[in-house]
Amino acid sequence: MGTIRVPAWLGAAGIRRDKEEGDHATPAGLLILRRVLYRADRGAAPTCAVPREALAPADGWCDDPRHADYNTAVQLPHPGRHEELWRDDQLYDIIGVLGWNDDPVARGRGSAIFLHLATPGGGPTAGCIALERPALLQVLAAGLTAIGVPG
Secondary structure: OOOOOOOOEOEOOOEEOOOOOOOOOEEOEEEEEEEEEEOHHHOOOOOOOOOEEEOOOOEEEEOOOOOOOOOOEEEOOOOOOEEEOOOOOOOOOEEEEEEOOOOOOOOOOOOOOEEEEOOOOOOOEOOOEEEOHHHHHHHHHOOOOEEEEOO
């Protein structure tokens, strides 16, 4: 498979090998695409090489290092700090769940590292990788299974 180059936005604090929860950095390394989540009410399931699942309004992701569910998908309401995956904006209409700090999970090493849609006009993320919708659909349809983040 060849290389596809598209504009991407990374964490506001740049790239770090020593990623920590809340540091706003994108982790360096080979990030495996585990699965793709999508808003079925806002578009068809994207073509991709990994499992895909439709999101529901109660879907969330625990980003609380003190909670046993840290860095895993959860159902809302949830007692630990978490992100709501069903958002009013379009950022999480398509989410690639990237393999960071998930095998095994280490508390405080970063959570919810996603490949997701960029804000209108682009801009830094809280540590994820963001692409414009056409680019995200293009790389998923091309069979993306991992992203190498140099650092």
